[in-house]
Structure formats: C-alpha cells, structure tokens
Amino acid sequence: MSDQSKPKIALVGNPNSGKSTLFNLLTGLSQKTGNFPGVTVDKKTGTFKLLDGRIAEVTDLPGTYSIYPKTLDEQIVQEVFLDRTHSHHPDMAIVVTDATNLKRNLLLFTQIRDLGIPCVLVLNMFDIVQLRKVKIDLRGLSIDLGVKVLATNSHSGDGVQALKKIVSQALISSKRPFYDTYHLASKTIDAIKESFDLTENYRAYQYAQQTERLTFLSESQKEEIREIKKENNFYDLPTQSQETIGRYQLISDIVDRNTIQPSDSNKRTISEKIDRIVTHQVFGYAVFLGLLFLIFQSIFAWAEGPMDIIEGSISQFGSWVKSSLPAGVVNDLITDGIIAGLAGVLVFIPQIAILFAFISLLEESGYMARAVFLMDKLMRKFGLNGKSVVPLISGMACAIPAIMATRNIESWKDRLITIFVTPFMSCSARLPVYTILIGLVVPEDHLFGVFNIQGLVLMGLYLLGFLAAVVSAIGMKYMLKVKERSYFVMELPDYKLPQWKNVLLTIYSKSKTFAVEAGKVIIAISIILWVLASYGSGNNFKNAEEIVRSELPQTASQEQYEIALSAHRLEYSYAGRFGKAIEPMIKPLGYDWKIGIALITSFAAREVFVGTMSTIYSIGASDDDEVSIREKLRQEVDPETGEPVYTMALGFSLMVFYAFAMQCMSTLAIVYRETKGWKWPLIQMVYMTAVAYLSALVTYNIF
Template sequence: MAASLKPIIALVGNPNSGKSSLFNHLTGLNQKVGNFPGVTVEKKSGFSQIDGLGNTEIIDLPGIYSIYPRSLDEQIVAEVLLNHNEPTSPQKIVVVVDATNMKRGLLLLTQIIDLGLPTVLAINMMDLAAKAGISYDFIKLSQKLGVDVIPINARKGEGIEQLKKAIAICNTKKNQTVYQLPQEANEPIVEVRKHLGLDNSYEAYQFLQQPKSLDFLSKENQKWLDEVRQRSGIHSGKFQGAETILRYSYIQDLLQSATLKTADDAWKKSSFKLDRILTHKVWGYLIFFLVLFLVFQAVFAWASYPMDFIDGLFADFGNWLSATLPDGALTKLLAEGIVPGLGGIVMFVPQIAILFAFISILEESGYMARVVFLMDKIMRKFGLNGKSVVPLLSGMACAIPAIMATRTIDNWKERTITILVTPLMSCSARIPIFTILIALIVPDTTALYFFNLQGLALMGLYVLGFIAALVSAYIMKKIIRVQERSFLMMELPTYRLPKVSNVGLTIVEKTKSFVLEAGKIILAISVVLWVLASYGPGDKVEKAEEYVMQQTANMRLTEQGLQDRIAAYKLENSYAGVIGKAIEPVIEPLGYDWKIGIALLTSFAAREVFVGTMATIYSIGSVDAEDQQTIKSRMQSEINAETGEPRFTPAVGLSLLVFYTFAMQCMSTIAVVYRETKGWKWPMIQLAYMTTLAYVSAFIVFQIFS
C-alpha cells in the first residue's frame, strides 16, 4: 500500500497542552481507534490533508510529562517513540507546548529532540499568552533549538496551515543533543547501538534505562540489556535527577534570551477565585454532588426518550423482517437473534453519549482535576486514588470505557483495585433488569409526599453498588501487598470554557468504541443463545407442535395462546432448557427455578440479555419482546409449582435484584480487563469474587425475606 511509504506524524505533549484540540483540528471526523501492534493498547489516529505529503496519518498520543514513564499512559508513549521497526511507527513528531506554561513543556521537547526524530514545536494557546501579556522571540527559539517553531491557537484553528507546512518540510534527523550523556554510559551505549542497530545514543541510553517496560523488545534482548545495565551500573534513576536539572537549566537560559515579555499571575485571578469556591470544604462538595445529580438526571431522564425510540425501531424492524422474509431458520436467526441483539447495544448509545458529554465537559473545563483534588484523601482510605473518580463515574454508563480510563492512575495497586471494583458501579445495562424487577415487587406509589417508591428503590440499588465497590476496594487494599509507592502529582489547569467540537468528537469516539467492542460480543452471544434455545436433544423440539396440539386438543385456545404454548414447550426441551434444569439445584437456595436459571446463564455473557430471555421463556414470543408491561404481567401470573404461590414473590425479586447488582455478568468487561491487565489472573479473580458476592448476598436476602 502506498500509504505505508508516507510518514506518520505523532502528536506529543503535556496533559492540558491542547494536544487533543490540535488533533481534532487536523483530522476532524476523520478519526479512528485501533491498536498498536505489539502493544495491547489502543491508538487514536486520523488523517489530515497536508500539502506535499498528501493524506497523512496523525497519531494522538496520551499526554505525558517526560519520556521516563510513571503511568501506563506514559509507558505507551515511551514505547511508541522508541520503537522504529513497525510500519505504524511515527517518523515525525509534533511537540505541543502550552505558551503560558513553556518550561515544563520544553523539558519534554528537549528529550524528544535528543531522540533524533524530525521534530516541529507547536506553541499552543497563543490567545491566552497574549491575554496574559507573554511574548516570545520565535525565530530565536527556533535557531537555538534547531527545530521549526510555530505559534498556534488550536481552539480557533489559527496557525494550523503554517504548522502543516512545517510538518511537510521537516525531514532531517538532527544530531545535536541538549543533554550530554554521562561518561559512565558511553561504553555500554556503544555496545547497545551495535547490538540492536540503533543510530541514536540517547535512544540507546533509554533502552538501557527501561528495558523491562519496552514490550516490543524480544525476551532475549530484554535480558541482554538488563545484563549490560547491571554490569555497567546504569540503574534507572541514577542519572535521571541530574539530567532533569541540566535540561531545565538549558531551558532557563534559552527562555532568558528568547522571552520578550513575561507576565505575573494576574491573568489567573478569576481561576483562583473559582478555586476558592469549588475546592471549599462545604461549597466544593455541595457543588460536586449537584453536578453528579445533574449527570444522573440527564442519563436517566433525558436519555429515556431516544432510548424508547431506538427500542421501538429495532422491534419494528425485527417484526418486519419475520413478516417479509420467507419462513425459515435464517429468518428466525435474523429476526429473533441478531436484530434484537443489535438493538440491545444501540439502545444504550444515548446514555453513553450523554454521560461522556458530561465527563468531557468536566475534563475540558479543568473541573475534573478539582474533583480528583477533593476526593483523593477520601478515596485513598479505600485503597483507591483521587483519579479513580473518573472511572467510577464512567462505570455508571458502561464499565468498558471506564476501565480504559484507569490508565491515568500512576500507581499499579490503586489502578488494579479501581479496575476490580468499577463493574460494581451499576451500569446502564442493568437498568432494564432493575426496571422490570422493581415494577414487579415495588408498588408504584409515592412516599414522603413526592418521592416515587420505585424511583427510590432504583436509587437504592445504585447506592448499594457504590457501597459494595468501596467495601471491596477496602478489603483488596488490605489483601494486595506491593512495594510500589503511591503518589499524586497532578496539574490543576486554569479553568477554561469547554470547546463544543472537542466534546462532540469525544462523544463520537467513545460511543463508537462501545458499539464496536460490546457489539461484537453481544452479537456472537445472541447467535449462540438463539441456537441453544431453538434446538434440543432428541426430536422433542421438532415435534413440539404435534405434542402441544395433542395436549391442548380439548382446550379452546386462541391461535395466539397455542403458539405461546408451543414456544414454551420448545424452550423447555431445548439445550438451554436442559442446562437450566441441570443447574437448578445450585440456584434453588436463591429462590430461582430452571427458567430463571436459563436467564442467568444467557445473561452471563451480557446482563442485558436477561429481559429478552425472560420474554422468550415466558412465551411471549409473539408479542413485542421489549414490551415490559406484558413481560411483567406474564411474570406476575407465573405460579410456583411447589407452593402454588406466585413465582416472583418479593423475596425472589429482591434476591434477583441483589444478584444482578453484584454479579459480573459481562463478557466485554472481562475481555477489557484481560487486555488492560495483560493476563487472565485479574479478570478471573474479579469474576470469582463478584460471582461469590452476588451468590452469597442473594442467598442471604432470599432466606431473610422468604
């Protein structure tokens, strides 16, 4: 492919440097999320039309402070910058620096320059710098640094054309270095360069500093590098402090000669004033809870309209398919397996979009950093980190993007605990289950004048999930022992108005990756499920119609009633029914029968399947499967054969509610935890503890209330 011959451009910069704004401006809607080969981490890239280069791939790398990694995000960047042997490796770098915060950004720039790749410096937020009264001599900066320097305002798109031109013409690999490598390292560096065929000394030095974290190296090479490192005594951290000081003193000199005007902090005054309120011991928390309340309100109230609409659309489409296409197994698979399965995914899009709109607004404005600041002390008591707030919050929409958001947590233990407890936060897939079970056992009346009892019950389940997450985190904090030290060093950026297009693109990106990630799995499950429920051992399933006709010959059933009975009989004798009956002894103490057992099994892969299975089991096949009123009345009239009482007593309902609050029941989450923790250990531990918690709690609840 011709595209592989074109250079790939990587954007590198500090967090809050406006890198994403620049990326969005360069690529617009032309973005995609994929994987870096060798690194099991996702890559955000897009294409931009650049004169002289044509359609060029741009990679947006996570924001970092230094090439020496502390968090997983930073490690990803280090790996991408140090690995030149993949077709996806960047050949040119654009370093984005905040004009009001130059020194810290230039530290990273000098490290990148020393790596020797063609580099352009984009000085962003020139509007803020102008407002603050800061100005620089760009020509001088460029001469001294040996790279092109382009002032830009990424939010407004100013300077983008000049930046593109600079990207097109920057080609030469530079040999000038800012940092003189320590004498002791010279010999081993020569050795490494020769052994691995590297053409840059600083790069070889980085290989020596962090061989174990560079996943793209072969095991032998990692071992070999470690030996060289041991032999020459270059352990990480030995020279790093001195390097940082030297780099900063270089930057100090550089800026001294290239700064035309400096500013004091006067321009930050309003930001300081806001902080006084937003981090206040009373107002701070009050405002945070108000924000949370607003988010909840939006996710649950506003999203219900588009969700109902999508739901109806897919149901209609399924019905239309079964009416239009010729009768047969394939039609059934489409209309009863795949279309409802897809509908189940797309239905959650409004909630996820709204939630990520809020999260992205909170992040863009700088408020999220204050939430981390407010919550850190409290979260730490539970073995978490202030930064765990974002994943926990996102977990209320969907655990998949939430778990990916834990990468910013530098500390391994705190990150692992956050990953382990995030699925306990009630995600949107639990809502349909909660809604139908609550409708079944909680009366629709008002308590305390205006609180709806069912609404309170729903909220109670969310609180229950949250408490379970905190308690589990606390227990894990006591169990997991590691040497690694926990720390929090985070910029509190100046408050800014969020930019609409950035928020919009975040929504598109997150929603897209949810639909694709979850979609693949749910689709596969719904096909398997459909097969299990449609076929069975022996010929009972095929002969269902005959059998039911015989049985009901004397009953005056309507055509509808007959079809329902046939469907129910088929299910009972299908593979799913057989399996459900086999596990009945295990779930009986929780108050469930084999029919609920089928629903538990099918929803093991994705909990939202529960309602659909219930609909099938209680033979509503012919009625619109998502019509909860009908499912509800069918479930209500279901009789427990042993007691003669209704099947869904309050005890059974409560037991199911508690079970679904705690149980893992989500294959996509397991997959994403596997990917993020790079192994089966943690997803298996997570599955085991959550299932045990769900089983034991449901058992206790059922025994108490029955």
C-alpha cells in the same frame, strides 16, 4: 527511515496540552483507534494530505511529561522514539506544548530533539497567552531552540494550515544537541555508542538510563549495557536529576529571554477562584455528589423519550418484517431471534451517550483532576488511590475502558485493587436490566413531588455497586502483602470550556463501539438462543401437540391451545432443559427456569438479559401479540399459584444479583490482559458471583 512517500508523524506532548484536539483538527474523520503492537495501549492514528499531495500518517501518542515513563501508557512514547525498528518510529515529530506553561512543556521537547528526531515545535493555546497579555518572540525562540516554531489555537483551528505547510517540507534533525549529556557520562556513552552503532549521544545515554525498560533489547544486550555502566560507575537517578536540572536551566534562560510578562501577572486566575469552591471542605464534596446525582437523574429523565422512540420503532419494524416476509422458520429467526435481541442493545444507546457525555465533559473541563485530588485521602483509606476515581467513575459507563484507565496508577498494588473492584461499579450494560426491572416493580411516582422514585432506586443500585467496590477494596488492602510506594504527583490543569467537537466525537465513538461490540455478541447469542429455544429432543418436545391437546379441556379455544403449545415447547426445548437444570440452584433466589436461561446467557454479557427475555417471551407468546417486553413480563403468571411472577421481591433480588455478578466475558478478557494471567480474573469471577448469589438470597427473603 521509512518510505518517504508516506511520512510517519508522531504527535507528542504533555497531558493537557490540547494535543488530541489538534489531532482531531489535523485528521478529522480519517482517524482510527487500535492498539500498539504487543501492548494494549490505545493507539489513535489518522491521515491528512500534505501540500504536495503526499498522505501523512499521524499517530497521537499518549501525553507525557518526559521521555522517562512513569506509567504504562507513557512507556509507549519512549519505545516509539528509542526503538528505530518500531513500526511507529516516526520520520518526524510534532511536539505540542501548552504555551501558557512553556518551561515545563519544553522539557520533553528538548529530549525528543536530542534523540535526533526531526521536529517542529507547536505553541498551542496561544490565544490564552495573548489574552493574558504575555508576549512571546516566536522568531527568537526558533533561533534559540534550533527548530521551526509555530503558534496554534486548537479552539479556533488557527495555525493548523500553517502546520500542514511546515510538515510538508522536509524537516531536518538538529546536529548539535540542545543539552549534551556527554559530560554526565562520557565513558558510558562512548562504550554504548560503539557497541550499538549509535550516532546521538542522548540515544546512547537513554540506553544507559532506561536499560531495564527497553523491551526491544535482548537480555544479552541488556547485560552488556549493565556491564558498561558498572565499569564506569554510572548511577541512573542522580544523573537523571542532573540532566533534568541542566535542561531546565537552559530552557529557563531561553524562555525568559524571549517572553515579556505583563506587570500584573500575579493576579488570581479564574481557575484559582473556581478551585476555592470546588476543593472546599464542604462545598467541594457537595459539588461532587451533586454532579453524580445530576448524572443519574438525567440518565433516567432525558433518556426516556429517545428510548421510547427507539423501542417503538423497532417493535414496528419487527411487525412489518414479520408481515412482509413469508411465514416460516427464517421469519421467526429474524423477528424473534435477531430483531428482538438487537432491540435490547439499541434501546439503551441514549443512556450510554448521556453517561459518556458527562464523563467526557468532566475530563475536558479539568474537573476530573479535582475529583481525584479531593478523593485521594478517602480512597487511600479503602486501599485505593485518588487516581482510582477516574476508573471507578468510568466504570459506570463500561468496565473495559475503566480497567484500561488504571494504567495511570503508578503503584501496582493500588492498580490491582482498582482493577479488581471496578467491575462492581454499575456499568451501562446493567442499565437496561435495571431499567426494565425498575419499570416493572417500582411505581412511577415522585417523592416530595420532585424526586423520581425510579431514579432514586437506580441511584441506590449504583451506590450499592460502589459500596461493594469499597468494601472489597478494604479486604484486598489487608490481604495483599505488597510493600510498594505509591506516588501522587499530578498536575491540576486550568479549567477550560469543554470543546463540543471533542465531546461529540467521544459520544459518537463510544456509542458506536458499544453498539457494534455488544451487538455482535448479542446477535450471536440471540441466534443460538433462538435455536435452543425452538428445538428440542425427546417425546415431550416431539409430541407436544398431542400432549397439550390431551391436557387441555375440550372447551379450550384455538388461541388458548396455541399459547399452551408454545409454552410447552419452550419448557421442553434445549434452552428450557438448561434452565430447568439450574432451577434448583436459583430457586432460593426466587428465579424460575426462564430467568435461569437469561442468567446463563448473561454470563457472556449482562445486557443480553433483555434480549434473552425478549426472545424467550416472544417465542412463548402468541405471534400477533406485539407488546413490549416490559408488558410481557408484567403479564407473566406463575402457573402454580396464578400470581404475577415479577413481584417486588423477585425484581429486587434480580437487580441485586445483576449489580454484583461478574457477567461480562470482555471484562474478564481485559483483566487477564492487564494482570498478565488467569489468576485474578478467575478469583474475581468466583468472588463476584458468590457475593451476587448471597446478596440476592438475602434480598429475596427480606421482601
């Protein structure tokens, strides 16, 4: 037991039980996200005040159907409850259930109760139960289950105060187990209880059932348990089936005794009616494609206004800073380095917000499970899994949460392939690159008067990424020789009206994480870049003024001289040298050394492209000329031919390169963590860069 003055509460329940909404209601804005120690499972904790003034710490555990984990995320639930030395081992548990599906939801509850954890049972979504005219006897349920029972409605917040009141009192653990596993394995349980000094039968039974999964046991302890099991002929799977069936029998009796179903309970629900259309052979796919199409169109159409406002105000802010600070190195660093770089991040927050809004709406409403259902067969042809749909769609927002979402895929091979191909999906960091290049080389016109051509090109780029992902997955499917079963047993939750509060919280936290995380990298890189681009060594840099003056004709104006001088300086700066060094390699793709600099910095994070371009061209341009980055690129002229640099061919070649290249250190880091080694991230980087280079080469030569 930990310090009683700050009780630790675990919030646990089935997926789709409204657990997270309840968590939001309990903790409000006090919540923090982080990782569980040692593993990369998302951890959400928050605090709230108990009635007696103590502060309780709540952890929102991943949703799971039972104490036996099927996925990595579910594994944490078992660890937190079974490992009494775990830093998140709770003093009590709030078990949240979907009251419309009580029997299945109670299975997990009875398991947690039998581990001797003091708990309270929450029947959530009670409003729907009442709407369906089902009567549940809460008092009877409480007596039969031996715990306090409470009805809540996380939509309206009803019952939350009562819940706070209940957890303020000391909850006691039930002495007698709900379902005693002792008769299933009496000798094994006795031996483990004695060796490990355990009191609850079920805890000892779990040691026997999950020996290999319990990370807190040492190898010699595991060996001891293996011996005990062998001696007593303990077989895990058949015993587990017996246990589950036994629990369900008791649960079923209790639920039937305490509920009254209305006579017309076999009526088709609204969810079933919606499913007729959404999972239809033709309409189903039409709805799916239509939704994707809507997402792209809105990213381009709706985000434009806010983006213009952000771009405009930052540019004004930059000019204001430039004119109010004394001229000099610091002024240049702040305006040309930091503000120019930061503008590149902030400007695409509207697009990220819209994308995450859609993704969270699809999740909240229950549609995502249908998309998984509908796409499974197709995905399997490509070596993926229906459940790969969620990472692939999330990958359009950001590969990092997407790769973490692959944890729901039980099969290692399916999961590895999904991890490998997800970075091909066009993430939001590619958006600013696409946006700027499309705006530069694609006319702002409408096809048939309806479809925005720029929007269509953007959709084409997303499709290109998707195709690359699929083709690579097929290749992986044949190369990876792993014989492993993949399962596809998944709940199709009832459709729900999305909770705006949850959607808004998601948008807020994702946009914030993005701005902060990407912002840090971008500011750092902008500063380094500014230094590299502003300083240099050698005669050509030091004697720039004399060289430029001697090269220019006598008639040149002061302004022409300054432009030529800064261009000359950039060319011979450290950054210019780097760019020049790789120019021979990227020349076939149509890129010059300035783009070369952007490519180098983009290896840290691709969205740096825009910031880099802003920085390079702010330095290259004369000071009082505060035009937007897009205008600067448009005005850029090839010094040899006098033609604009940003032609259609170059624009598309760059877009294709950015569509395929692995330019994100954070993604590599997360792949390293998830695959537990450098092998896969390295293969991924080499492979993606090769695909990017070759495709860009082909693209440049087609135009």
